[in-house]
Amino acid sequence: MSSINIEKSAEKGINDLLRHLLGNGKVDAVLAMRMVKSSGAWDLALVTDVKNLAELSPLAPVMTVNASQVLSNLSLSGKKIAAVLKPCELRGFVERVKREQGSLENLITISHTCGGVFPLDLVVEGSVDDLLHKYEKVVATGEIPSNIRDTCKACEHFIPMNADITIAAAGECKPGHGCMIYINSDKAKEALLECTGHHGNDLLDPISLEKLAAARAKEREKLFSSIEKDCSGLDGLVNIFGKCVGCHGCSRVCPICYCTLCDFESANFDYNLPYFEEHLARKGALRLPPDTMLFHMGRLTHMSFSCVGCGMCSDVCPVSIPVAAVFSRTGAKTASIFDYVPGRDVAEEIPVMIFKEEEFPELG
Amino acid sequence: MNKEFTPRITSFLCKWCSYTGADLAGTSRLQYSTSIIPLQVMCSSRVDPVFLLKAYLSGSDGVLMGGCHPGDCHYETGNYHTRRRFALVKEVFDSLGLESARLKLSWISASEGPKFARVANEYTEEIRKLGENPTRKSIFL
Amino acid sequence: MTEATGTPFVLNTDKGLETSLRGFLRQLLESGNIGALILPLKVPSGDSFAWIMLNDAGMIDDAVPFPATMPVQGAKALRSLTRKERGELTVMALMRPCEIRAGIELSKLGQVNTENLILATYDCAGAVPLQSYVSDPAAAEKNFKEFFITGEPDQNAKPICASCTDFSMVDSDIHFGYFGVREKGMLVIPGTVRGTDLLKKMDLQTASGSELLPVWKAEVEKLTEKRSSVRKIVFKKTEKDISGFTGMLNVFENCIGCHNCQSVCPVCYCRLCYFGSEASRTNPEAMVNEAVKRGGISLPPDRIMFHTGRLAHMSLSCVSCGQCTDACPVSIPVADVFSFVAEQTQHTFEYKAGRNDGKPLPLRDFKKSELPGVHKLVKDAEPGGTSHE
Numbered sequence: 022m023s024s025i026n027i028e029k030s031a032e033k034g035i036n037d038l039l040r041h042l043l044g045n046g047k048v049d050a051v052l053a054m055r056m057v058k059s060s061g062a063w064d065l066a067l068v069t070d071v072k073n074l075a076e077l078s079p080l081a082p083v084m085t086v087n088a089s090q091v092l093s094n095l096s097l098s099g100k101k102i103a104a105v106l107k108p109c110e111l112r113g114f115v116e117r118v119k120r121e122q123g124s125l126e127n128l129i130t131i132s133h134t135c136g137g138v139f140p141l142d143l144v145v146e147g148s149v150d151d152l153l154h155k156y157e158k159v160v161a162t163g164e165i166p167s168n169i170r171d172t173c174k175a176c177e178h179f180i181p182m183n184a185d186i187t188i189a190a191a192g193e194c195k196p197g198h199g200c201m202i203y204i205n206s207d208k209a210k211e212a213l214l215e216c217t218g219h220h221g222n223d224l225l226d227p228i229s230l231e232k233l234a235a236a237r238a239k240e241r242e243k244l245f246s247s248i249e250k251d252c253s254g255l256d257g258l259v260n261i262f263g264k265c266v267g268c269h270g271c272s273r274v275c276p277i278c279y280c281t282l283c284d285f286e287s288a289n290f291d292y293n294l295p296y297f298e299e300h301l302a303r304k305g306a307l308r309l310p311p312d313t314m315l316f317h318m319g320r321l322t323h324m325s326f327s328c329v330g331c332g333m334c335s336d337v338c339p340v341s342i343p344v345a346a347v348f349s350r351t352g353a354k355t356a357s358i359f360d361y362v363p364g365r366d367v368a369e370e371i372p373v374m375i376f377k378e379e380e381f382p383e384l385g
Numbered sequence: 386m387n388k389e390f391t392p393r394i395t396s397f398l399c400k401w402c403s404y405t406g407a408d409l410a411g412t413s414r415l416q417y418s419t420s421i422i423p424l425q426v427m428c429s430s431r432v433d434p435v436f437l438l439k440a441y442l443s444g445s446d447g448v449l450m451g452g453c454h455p456g457d458c459h460y461e462t463g464n465y466h467t468r469r470r471f472a473l474v475k476e477v478f479d480s481l482g483l484e485s486a487r488l489k490l491s492w493i494s495a496s497e498g499p500k501f502a503r504v505a506n507e508y509t510e511e512i513r514k515l516g517e518n519p520t521r522k523s524i525f526l
Numbered sequence: 527m528t529e530a531t532g533t534p535f536v537l538n539t540d541k542g543l544e545t546s547l548r549g550f551l552r553q554l555l556e557s558g559n560i561g562a563l564i565l566p567l568k569v570p571s572g573d574s575f576a577w578i579m580l581n582d583a584g585m586i587d588d589a590v591p592f593p594a595t596m597p598v599q600g601a602k603a604l605r606s607l608t609r610k611e612r613g614e615l616t617v618m619a620l621m622r623p624c625e626i627r628a629g630i631e632l633s634k635l636g637q638v639n640t641e642n643l644i645l646a647t648y649d650c651a652g653a654v655p656l657q658s659y660v661s662d663p664a665a666a667e668k669n670f671k672e673f674f675i676t677g678e679p680d681q682n683a684k685p686i687c688a689s690c691t692d693f694s695m696v697d698s699d700i701h702f703g704y705f706g707v708r709e710k711g712m713l714v715i716p717g718t719v720r721g722t723d724l725l726k727k728m729d730l731q732t733a734s735g736s737e738l739l740p741v742w743k744a745e746v747e748k749l750t751e752k753r754s755s756v757r758k759i760v761f762k763k764t765e766k767d768i769s770g771f772t773g774m775l776n777v778f779e780n781c782i783g784c785h786n787c788q789s790v791c792p793v794c795y796c797r798l799c800y801f802g803s804e805a806s807r808t809n810p811e812a813m814v815n816e817a818v819k820r821g822g823i824s825l826p827p828d829r830i831m832f833h834t835g836r837l838a839h840m841s842l843s844c845v846s847c848g849q850c851t852d853a854c855p856v857s858i859p860v861a862d863v864f865s866f867v868a869e870q871t872q873h874t875f876e877y878k879a880g881r882n883d884g885k886p887l888p889l890r891d892f893k894k895s896e897l898p899g900v901h902k903l904v905k906d907a908e909p910g911g912t913s914h915e
Contacts, residue, residue: 050814052825062779067814070821085782091825098810145780145856253482255519256570263525264574264660266597268853270786273802282798284435291606294613297579301562303444305582306524309564310598310606313576314526315435315442321477322434322470337784337855340574340597340660351480358476359469373473376465378455381472385455385492524578525569 024223025202025216031133031190034200035079035105038131038186038216042103044071047212048129052088052095053079053105061148065091067102079105079131080190082138082156082169083149087276087331089114093123103129107138108181109331112364113276115183116327119371122279129209132181133188134230136160137173141336160191163232165240172332172345175241180230182365185209192230201225245350252347261347262317264340267310271334271344277324277363284323285316317344321351326372327363328352392420392446392512394505397436399429401459402494403451409498410505417502418509421449428452430463434474437488444521447487447512451501454492464492486515527695527746532722534703534735536711543704546712547591547620547648554618555583559727560644564603564619565589573663574656577603579617591620592648594670595659596684599849600625601632601792608639618644622653623696624847627880628792630697631843634887637795644724647698649705649746652679652687656852677705677749686848686861689757694746697882700724706745707738715739718882764859764866774830777863780856781833783826787850787860788836793843793879800839801832833860837867842888843879844868874899 027034042048055066055077063083068074088110095102096114106114111132117123136159139152152168159166165174181187186209189201202218203225204210227234252261269286272278284290290312300307330349338344356363359372398404404425410417422445426432429452440448450471452464471490478485491504520526537546554560566575567588575593577600580586600621607617621629626645632638651674659666669682679687687693695701699721703713713735716722768774785802788794800806808827817823841864850860872878874897875888885891906912 050817055824057779060776060779065825066822067817067825068822069814069817073822076822086784086826094807094810095813095825096810098814100811100814102814141782141855142857249482255483255523258481258483259523259525259569260571263569263571263576264597266574266656266790266853267602268786268789270784270789270853270855273786273789274782274784281802281804286797288797291610293611294607294615297607298613298615301579301581304522304524306578306580306585308525309577309579309603311526312442315438318438318442318477318481319435321481322438322474325477326473337782337786339656339786339790339853339855341657351477354480355473355476358472373466373469376462376469378465381468384468384471384475385452385490524567524580525576 022206022210023204024221025204025213025218026199026221026223027202027218028199031188031200032078032080034202035131035188036074036077037218038202038213039074039077039079039103039105040071041216042129042212043068043074045215047101048103049100051077051103051105052092053077054081054083056081063144067095080133080188081153082136083144084110084138084331084333085141085144086274087113087333089117089123089276090274092128093117093279096123096125096128099127101127101129103131105131106184107135107331108132108178109135109176109329110276111181111184112178112329113331115364115367116277116329117279118367120279125367129186129212130184131186131188132184133190134181134192134225135173135176135179136191137166137169137176137179138332139168140170143168163192163230163236165233165236170332170345171244171335171343172330172349175237175244175346175349176330177234177237177241178329179233179237180225180227183367186213187225189225192233244346248343248346248350258314262314262342265313265317265342266340267313267316268339269316270337270339272320274333274337275324276329276331276333277327278320285312285319290315321348321355325352326355326359326361329363390513390517392509393422393444394418394420394447394449394509394512395440395445396421396423396449396451397426397429397432398423398451399453399459399464400425400427402453402457403429403491403501405495406451406493406497406501409495410502413498415498415502417505420447420509420512421505428458428460428463429467430460430470432467432470434470437474441487441518442520442526444518445487446515446518447489447508449504449508450488450490451493452490454494457494484515486511487518527743527750528697528717530715530739531718532716532725534713534715534739535725535730536713536733536735536738538732539704539708539710539712543708543712544591547702548586548589550714551589551591551620552583552586554728555581555586557728559616559724560618561615562617564600564617564621565591566593573660579607592674594654594667595656596622596625596653596847596849596852597656599628599790599792599847601628601638604629604638604643605632605795608643609637612639612641614642616642616644618646620646620648622650623647623692623694623698624650624690624845624880625792626698627692627696627845628847630880630882631793631845632795635793635795635843644700644720645698646700646702647696648702649677650693651677652683652690652693654682655684658682677745678752684848684852685760685859686846686851686865689753689760689865690846691750691753691757692845692880693749693753696880703742703746705742705749707742710738711735713738713742760862761866761869764862768863768866774834778830778833778858780858781829782856783829783832784855785832786853786855790849790853791840792845792847792849793840794836801828801835833863837864841868841871842875842877845880
């Protein structure tokens with residue numbers, strides 16, 4: 022629709038943008054990543070005082086939680102909130118809204134072309150200042166930093182799909198180009214009418230992102246084919262998920278898994294003794310607690326078509342199972358049979374909630 | 386291949402069509418495979434994808450889903466949902482390199498006793514060729 | 527360390543501890559006195575273990591009775607087996623002392639039924655952190671061997687293990703003791719009437735352990751003393767770290783609210799944790815109002831609330847197994863804090879988690895006159911009390 026160019030770095034430009042929104046009462050609060058200066062710890066901050074905006078690092082390649090989880094509840098506050106989200110967080114939120122877990126109504130969603138985020142263990146290891154510096158350099162050349170999450174390297178959707186405001190933060194940058202802000206909705210346009218900067222009608226130039234897109238596609242192919250090799254057949258499945266400790270952390274941090282009580286933690290999967298005895302009689306042995314594979318396969322059928330590939334699941338796995346790679350690979354396949362792209366459009370219904378009378382002729 | 390192998394096929398059959406079809410096969414004295422273990426459900430859409438997974442992971446050599454023909458669902462649209470979910474589970478199986486041939490969806494109306502017997506027999510043969518489900522022996526599931 | 531309830535036997539350890547233990551277990555299973563065993567087996571990928579219940583004696587050779595790490599707290603395996611129905615099958619579980627202690631806590635909480643379980647423990651030298659095992663099993667095995675022999679957990683063990691003083695015989699039915707006597711044999715010590723009966727029924731034709739018992743005991747006491755002194759140092763540090771208004775904030779500053787610590791905790795048995803429930807969901811409007819009041823807030827909300835709440839909910843039953851630390855994706859020393867606080871709360875009620883001594887759970891019990899400390903707090907808070915000075 023329209024654009025604003027602020028002649029500053031992307032980090033400073035977005036800060037100006039947020040200052041404009043919060044300072045002029047366009048929103049009541051701003052949600053974005055923050056690094057706590059005194060300790061170097063990261064969190065998501067909800068800031069209501071303009072003075073505190075300087076603490077925020079909205080574009081930092083860090084994701085402590087998929088913000089869509091937090092936003093679900095927050096979006097029902099009735100207050101206007103500007104939320105700075107990574108593209109996968111925004112897609113996750115759109116998927117949540119489809120599941121009636123939040124509302125876009127009072128939000129101004131701000132997203133950016135995303136260079137990927139660091140794995141959590143890297144973030145908590147110590148100061149990330151050095152890492153950030155290197156990251157920014159690499160991302161500006163349109164290449165993939167080597168130390169970001171595996172699923173980020175393989176992410177095709179690094180351009181936000183339906184943000185009210187898009188910031189150019191990754192891809193090949195022309196020096197001195199400034200912070201480019203693209204406005205995609207009337208809501209955002211109205212809020213930014215008086216924002217300082219050169220107003221124009223530029224569109225996000227996908228050509229500057231082609232190099233990154235190609236690199237990502239290559240990484241995606243690499244990641245998926247390695248998973249296809251490792252996680253194939255029952256033996257492959259057991260090899261990958263056999264060491265699962267059943268903490269279900271992957272489902273708790275998942276932006277799509279919104280159930281308050283997961284089916285697999287419910288009494289549905291408690292068994293009477295005859296169940297165990299039958300297994301003993303047949304196999305001479307069984308695993309306790311049972312249903313390790315069922316949990317992961319079950320989750321694949323419950324949510325994979327909505328998987329946004331954010332990679333939180335892999336980051337919290339205590340035994341380093343490449344959960345995100347498996348889920349985004351299967352997710353790409355399950356979504357494609359329904360021509361579905363998770364998070365593409367809030368009006369698009371979840372594939373298992375709808376049907377066509379004529380489809381899947383090969384079945385039945 | 387082991388000649389002794391008798392497949393076990395967990396079969397979710399909807400009350401209004403497929404189960405009645407199975408009944409008709411019986412009352413018509415049609416021989417059909419004893420591998421079929423029928424479970425009556427009110428509608429094929431009652432079957433959570435996890436039921437199919439649980440049957441598979443618990444050692445069923447095959448899992449059969451029977452429902453009314455599209456358009457004939459007693460609850461009007463249940464079986465359309467079933468079809469989507471079945472396609473979904475099949476895709477999950479394929480993506481993990483698991484044998485999706487161990488899952489079968491079939492539309493069998495209440496009047497199709499002979500079709501039920503045929504599907505049961507053919508599917509049993511198909512599963513017999515596939516052999517025993519490896520989940521029967523695996524202890525790390 | 528609890529006392530033997532009968533005469534211990536000695537197993538020949540010429541072929542190593544594991545071999546002799548496997549032999550005993552096979553004999554036990556084949557005797558028909560138990561229906562199944564719960565033992566750790568290596569998972570097919572080779573970089574972790576899983577609890578396997580087995581009644582096929584041939585599989586005992588694949589079992590690893592002394593696993594180097596603790597992927598799933600054993601009490602969780604016991605819970606999944608007995609939570610719903612007790613049944614007639616007699617099952618023996620061989621686990622670390624902290625796993626059996628957690629199982630005993632769960633039985634008090636109605637989550638494990640021990641009626642047909644034979645709980646067996648062994649002298650535990652400690653475990654390596656799960657993450658180190660998964661990332662390099664060979665190195666972890668090597669590191670484990672080192673402290674497995676000395677009985678003194680070193681820097682390669684889970685930090686909590688070095689300060690654990692309940693590493694030997696707990697209220698288990700049968701205990702396998704080898705500290706200080708491993709060259710001469712492994713003691714099979716009955717710890718309950720049930721254990722004594724079982725050993726009697728087995729009719730083991732092995733030597734009596736009466737002579738080795740005092741040697742083993744002395745070694746366990748020596749190690750307990752050493753670990754006690756480590757415990758004091760560790761607790762002092764933790765006390766300093768978490769004290770004051772900002773202490774907890776600092777320790778838990780990296781918390782992302784994933785609740786892994788809770789879900790791997792053996793005694794946190796609630797299907798739906800209060801802190802994951804609708805009841806604990808913050809009112810969104812109140813959340814923004816709170817932010818307005820303070821200029822901003824940190825999200826997800828209530829992370830410190832979660833940890834302190836959990837301390838209130840379960841520290842009385844904490845067995846200090848260290849699973850919480852192992853499962854934390856941002857390396858917070860959760861177990862150090864919980865173990866330290868647990869010692870204080872359990873001390874307050876003169877309770878020790880994991881004991882089968884007939885004492886009820888402290889919060890299920892009261893005396894009309896008790897807790898002088900609380901009495902004093904109440905008095906101080908009254909008009910004219912010291913808190914008004």
